[in-house]
Amino acid sequence: MGKTDRKLEKAVKMMNDRGLDGLIIFSRGNISVLGPSYLHYFAGVRLFGRMSAAIVTRSGDVALLVGPSWDAPRVARKTWIGDVRGTSTFPTDVTRTMKELGISGTVGLVGQKEITEEAYIAITSVAKVEPAEALIEDMAREKSPEEIEQARIAAKIADIGFEAFLEYSRPGQREYELAAEMEYAMRLAGADDIFILLSSGSHNDEMHEPMDRRMAKGDIVIGEITPIVDGLFFQLCRTVVIGRPEPVVSEKYDMLMRALNDSVAVAKPGAPAGVISKTMNKVISDAGYGKYCYPPYMRARGHGFGVGSIAPGGVIDDNTAMPLELGQVVVIHPNQYIPETGYLACGETYLVTEKGAEKLAKTETKLYTKEV
Amino acid sequence: MQGALKNGRNVLDWINMPQVEFDSHVTGIREAMKKEMLDLLLIYGYAFDSYGDVAYVTNCITRLPRGALVALPAKGQPALFFDGSSRGIPSYRKTVSDADIIAVSDMVRDSLKYLTDRNLLQGRIGMVGLRQLMPYEQFKALKESLSSCTVTEVKSVVADRRLLKSAREQDEIRRASRILHEIFEGVREFSFPSLNEHSIQAFLYREARYAGAEDVRALVGKAVGENWYLWPAEKKAINEGQTVSLYLALEFERYWAEAARTFRVENGSLKPADQVLEQAYRESAEAVKAGETGSEVCGSIAQTLKSRGFEMLTDYGLGYGVGLSPEEPPWIAEGEDTRLIEGMTIALHLIVKNKDAGVLMKGETLLVTDAAPVVLT
Numbered sequence: 217m218g219k220t221d222r223k224l225e226k227a228v229k230m231m232n233d234r235g236l237d238g239l240i241i242f243s244r245g246n247i248s249v250l251g252p253s254y255l256h257y258f259a260g261v262r263l264f265g266r267m268s269a270a271i272v273t274r275s276g277d278v279a280l281l282v283g284p285s286w287d288a289p290r291v292a293r294k295t296w297i298g299d300v301r302g303t304s305t306f307p308t309d310v311t312r313t314m315k316e317l318g319i320s321g322t323v324g325l326v327g328q329k330e331i332t333e334e335a336y337i338a339i340t341s342v343a344k345v346e347p348a349e350a351l352i353e354d355m356a357r358e359k360s361p362e363e364i365e366q367a368r369i370a371a372k373i374a375d376i377g378f379e380a381f382l383e384y385s386r387p388g389q390r391e392y393e394l395a396a397e398m399e400y401a402m403r404l405a406g407a408d409d410i411f412i413l414l415s416s417g418s419h420n421d422e423m424h425e426p427m428d429r430r431m432a433k434g435d436i437v438i439g440e441i442t443p444i445v446d447g448l449f450f451q452l453c454r455t456v457v458i459g460r461p462e463p464v465v466s467e468k469y470d471m472l473m474r475a476l477n478d479s480v481a482v483a484k485p486g487a488p489a490g491v492i493s494k495t496m497n498k499v500i501s502d503a504g505y506g507k508y509c510y511p512p513y514m515r516a517r518g519h520g521f522g523v524g525s526i527a528p529g530g531v532i533d534d535n536t537a538m539p540l541e542l543g544q545v546v547v548i549h550p551n552q553y554i555p556e557t558g559y560l561a562c563g564e565t566y567l568v569t570e571k572g573a574e575k576l577a578k579t580e581t582k583l584y585t586k587e588v
Numbered sequence: 589m590q591g592a593l594k595n596g597r598n599v600l601d602w603i604n605m606p607q608v609e610f611d612s613h614v615t616g617i618r619e620a621m622k623k624e625m626l627d628l629l630l631i632y633g634y635a636f637d638s639y640g641d642v643a644y645v646t647n648c649i650t651r652l653p654r655g656a657l658v659a660l661p662a663k664g665q666p667a668l669f670f671d672g673s674s675r676g677i678p679s680y681r682k683t684v685s686d687a688d689i690i691a692v693s694d695m696v697r698d699s700l701k702y703l704t705d706r707n708l709l710q711g712r713i714g715m716v717g718l719r720q721l722m723p724y725e726q727f728k729a730l731k732e733s734l735s736s737c738t739v740t741e742v743k744s745v746v747a748d749r750r751l752l753k754s755a756r757e758q759d760e761i762r763r764a765s766r767i768l769h770e771i772f773e774g775v776r777e778f779s780f781p782s783l784n785e786h787s788i789q790a791f792l793y794r795e796a797r798y799a800g801a802e803d804v805r806a807l808v809g810k811a812v813g814e815n816w817y818l819w820p821a822e823k824k825a826i827n828e829g830q831t832v833s834l835y836l837a838l839e840f841e842r843y844w845a846e847a848a849r850t851f852r853v854e855n856g857s858l859k860p861a862d863q864v865l866e867q868a869y870r871e872s873a874e875a876v877k878a879g880e881t882g883s884e885v886c887g888s889i890a891q892t893l894k895s896r897g898f899e900m901l902t903d904y905g906l907g908y909g910v911g912l913s914p915e916e917p918p919w920i921a922e923g924e925d926t927r928l929i930e931g932m933t934i935a936l937h938l939i940v941k942n943k944d945a946g947v948l949m950k951g952e953t954l955l956v957t958d959a960a961p962v963v964l965t
Contacts, residue, residue, distance in 0.1 A: 331723065333719050
C-alpha cells in the first residue's frame with residue numbers, strides 16, 4: 217500500500233469513527249504562509265482554481281473536482297486519485313458528484329474558512345455539514361520521511377535566496393529589484409513559489425512588499441526569505457547592514473541572537489510551543505524592551521510550516537499551548553522593533569527532533585554587513 | 589495560478605494615478621448609488637485576483653489570501669478595512685488613495701462597529717462582491733448583523749464603470765503590455781544556463797519583476813503525444829527542436845495585461861515559431877471592435893481561422909476583458925451579448941493547430957476602437 221493510499225485509509229477510518237457519511241475537502245486555490253493547504257496535502261497536488269474539492273465516501277470512493285476544467289489533465293497526472301473531473305460549474309458538479317457517489321446524511325467539510333456561499337449552499341443542499349479540518353490536521357501532523365526531505369530541499373533553496381539577498385543589498389539597487397534577484401535565484405534552484413517581505417532604510421518600521429526605494433550606504437535591509445517547494449514554506453529572516461553597522465545595531469542584534477539561541481534551546485518535543493515565545497520575550501524584556509514584545513509592535517514569535525498541518529500553529533506566542541512534536545517544521549524568529557534601531561529581522565526554520573531543534577539552513581545566523 | 593504573495597513592486601504612482609482619478613471613480617459610483625437610492629455601498633475584494641472593485645476606489649490590493657472591504661457612504665470619505673494588524677497601516681498609507689484605513693482582526697465585527705459608531709448603517713445599503721467572494725462564515729455573520737437594514741446586491745454599480753477604461757487606466761495597461769512585449773523580445777536573446785521549464789519561468793519572472801510587475805502568471809504550453817497542454821512550469825527539460833508556447837500575464841500598478849508567444853528551440857535558444865499565425869491573428873483580432881458582441885467576435889474568429897486552414901483549440905477560452913482583474917467582463921465567448929465599446933481592453937489568445945506547424949499559441953492585449961484594435965503588447 218502506497219503512502220497516498222494510506223491517506224485515504226486514514227480518512228475513511230476517521231470518517232467512520234466520527235459517524236460521517238462523506239468528506240468534502242474544498243480549496244479556493246490559494247496557499248497561505250500561515251495556514252495549511254488541506255486539498256494539496258490530501259490530493260498530493262497544488263490546485264489553482266477558485267473552486268476545487270475532493271469528495272470522499274465512507275467506503276473509500278473518491279472523486280476530485282478540478283477548476284478550471286483545463287487544469288484537470290495536469291492534476292490527473294500528479295494525484296493518486298483516479299477519478300479526476302474538470303469543472304467549470306462547481307456548484308452543479310459538486311451536488312451531482314455527491315449524489316452519484318451516494319453521499320447524504322452528514323459530511324465533514326474541510327476548508328470552511330475559505331468556502332463561499334455559492335459552494336456552501338450547493339453542498340448543504342445534499343447533506344448536512346460539520347467542520348472537519350481537524351481530520352486532515354490529525355492525519356498531517358505525522359510527518360513522513362518524504363516531507364522531512366522536502367524541508368531539507370527547501371532549506372537549500374532558502375540559503376540560495378539568502379545569498380542573493382546579501383549580494384544584491386547594495387547602494388543604488390531598488391527594493392523591488394532586490395526581490396527580483398532573490399526570486400530568480402530561488403526559482404532557478406527549484407522553488408515553485410516565493411514569499412518575500414523586506415524593507416530597507418536607516419530605521420524600518422516593518423517588513424512589506426518591495427517598493428521603489430533605492431538602497432543606500434548605512435541602510436539596514438531586513439527580509440523574510442521564503443521559498444515554497446511543493447506546497448511547503450521554509451523561512452529565513454535576515455538582516456544586512458550596508459556599510460559599517462552602528463554599534464547600537466550590533467549590540468541589539470546580539471541581544472536578538474541570544475533570544476533566538478535561548479528559545480531554540482527549549483524547543484524540544486513535548487514542550488508547549490509557547491515556551492519559545494516566553495523564553496525569547498524574557499531575553500528581550502530583560503534588555504528593556506518588554507513593551508515592544510507585544511501588540512501592536514510584535515505578536516508571533518514563530519509558527520509552524522507544513523502542507524496539511526502547520527502545527528503547532530500559525531502564531532506562536534506566550535499562550536500557545538500546543539506541544540512541539542517530532543517532525544514539526546517551525547520557524548523561530550525574534551524579529552523585533554527596537555526604538556533605537558527600528559525593526560530587525562532574525563530567524564531560522566528548524567526541524568523538531570528527539571535531540572531538540574535542528575537548524576536546517578546552512579548559512580549562518582548573524583548580523584551581516586555589506587562592505588561598500 | 590495565484591501565488592502565495594504579490595512579491596513585486598507595490599506602489600501608488602501619483603503621476604500615473606493621481607487622486608483626481610480615484611475621485612472620478614468615486615463620483616461615477618456615487619451617481620449610480622443615487623439611482624439605486626443607496627446610502628452606503630460595501631465593496632469587498634479577496635486574495636490575488638479579486639481585488640479589482642476595491643482597488644478601483646482606493647488602489648488597495650489584497651496581497652495575501654485575505655479580504656479587504658470598502659465602505660463608501662453617499663457623502664464623505666471612504667473607509668478601507670483590511671485583514672491584518674495595525675503595523676501594516678504605514679505601508680497601506682503609501683499605496684492607498686484618500687481613505688480612512690483600518691486594520692481589522694475580525695472583518696465583520698470590526699467594520700460594523702466602525703460603521704455603527706459613525707451612524708452609517710442606515711437607510712439602504714448596497715453590496716458588491718460580498719456574496720461571491722467573502723468566506724461564507726463571515727458573509728453569514730454579516731447578513732445576520734444587517735438583518736434590520738435594507739440590503740441589496742448591486743454588482744453593476746462598480747462593474748459597469750470598470751468595463752470602460754479611462755485614459756489613465758489605458759495607460760497603465762499600456763505600461764503592463766509594454767513590459768510583456770519587451771520580455772518576449774528579450775527571451776529570444778537570452779542564453780539559458782540550462783533550458784527547461786523552470787529556468788524559462790524563472791527568467792520570465794525576473795524580467796517582469798525588474799520592470800516593476802507586482803504579480804506574474806506564467807504557463808508553459810507543450811504537446812504531449814496527441815494532446816497539447818498549458819500548465820505551470822515543472823522540472824522538465826525542453827529539448828532541441830521542440831515547440832513551446834509561453835503564456836505570460838502580469839500586473840503593473842494594479843493593472844493586468846497578458847500575451848502569449850510560441851517558440852522553437854534552436855541551438856539552445858528560443859526562436860519565434862508563430863509567424864505562420866501572424867496574419868491569421870491580425871485578421872482575427874480585427875473582429876474585436878466597437879459594436880460587436882463577444883459572441884459575434886467568437887464567430888468571426890472561428891471563420892477566419894478556418895479559412896486560413898487552422899483548427900481552433902477552445903479548451904483554454906478565447907478572451908476576456910483585462911484591467912484590474914486578470915480576467916473580467918466582457919467575455920469573448922459564445923452566448924456573450926455585451927457589446928464592445930471603444931476604450932475597453934481585451935486579452936485575446938488563439939490556440940490553433942495545423943498539420944504543418946503543429947499547435948501554436950499567440951495572444952495579445954488589445955485596446956478596442958471603432959476600427960481595428962490597437963495591439964498594446
